[in-house]
Amino acid sequence: MRKREMVIKEMSSAMQYTFEITMAGCGTNCMHCSVDGGPSRNMSFSDYIKCLKKLKPILDPLEGDISVTPGNEPLNHPEARKILSYTHEMMPKYYPDQPFDTPTTGVVFMRRKDKEEIIDVLPKIGANEVMLTLHGNEKHHNEIVRNPLGYQSIVDTAQYFHSQGFKIVYNLMVSKYLIEDWDTVVSFLKEHHSSKVHFTIPSYLPIERLNIYQKIRAEYDDCMKLKGRLCEMGIDEEKFFEKVESNCEKTIAQRFKDGIDYKRAEKEYPNWVFFNISQDLDIYYGNAGARTKLLGNLLKESEEELYQRIIAQKANYSYSAYYDVDKLPAIQSILEKVQPLQTNYVYSRESDCLYWWFNQCNIPDILLK
Structure with a gap:
């Protein structure tokens, strides 16, 4: 294990790892959901236990903040009580305690x-x-x-x-x-x-259901109607409106009129990598709903093979999670096509706004279909 530890220190110092295990469907099929939530088949309880047993020795040598999340809606699974208990017992380091x-x-x-x-x-x-x-x-x-x-x-x-x-x-x-x-x-x-x-x-991610949701995404003027009305509900109004001002389309367009270095911009986001494990125990690079690469199957590949494939992955929190960054066009050419802006949508992150513009300009993504 010494060799593993040396490799991981070099490759993923301060990395955050999230492994979402899709073991139950969701009771709704929300338009805004970015993790492909909706009714779907359950992972069998026996396969879920196999998943945890195979996954734990793969995660143990990793350094960083590691979490395992049962998804989409764990309380829907017929064996929800057992799943909650066993996950907590078997993976206390990686499941909330x-x-x-x-x-x-x-x-x-x-x-x-x-x-x-x-x-x-x-x-x-x-x-x-x-x-x-x-x-x-x-x-x-x-x-x-x-x-x-x-x-x-x-x-x-x-x-x-x-x-x-x-x-x-x-x-x-x-x-x-x-x-x-x-x-x-x-x-x-x-x-x-x-x-x-x-x-x-x-x-916002470049997936179909979120394109549908755009028609009701709040715009800058919509948000301004809530001025002075949030504090009574314990909401940090100052923080919210700072985000509204900073992450509305018109502000972002002005911010990037002279260009953006996508790779440099990525470094401003968390050093966080997401993986998804399907009901068939396939492990993917990328969140549920935004998978970009199949790494293998927990039952078919060895622990060492899967470990090596996991540590070879880079953070996939922003641009490179959805696009080939080397092929993204200069932002000026994007702005030429989307301006004058017909909307002033508000986003949680400036990158989400750019994804929307990329979508309008038919920039291909790298998501598995």
């Missing part, structure tokens, strides 16, 4: 007969909060999650977990709809046990 929130849509969970058993195990693995995502009023929420049960499931799930002593955390996804429905949203949060609120600007 401190207070964290449990995301769920509630659509499947609230129809389970073993809710009480799952509720019993969650505090034992450090989960004392549940996180629910809200998009606006009932009509708008259900349109975005593409499930007519979506909104009512949020109501029922909040009430159920609150009655069991859990804190309820809401993730508000900023869109034209959410802003239009703001008074209704505030009333909802007050009525349905909100203990904390996250205020999230959705990502």
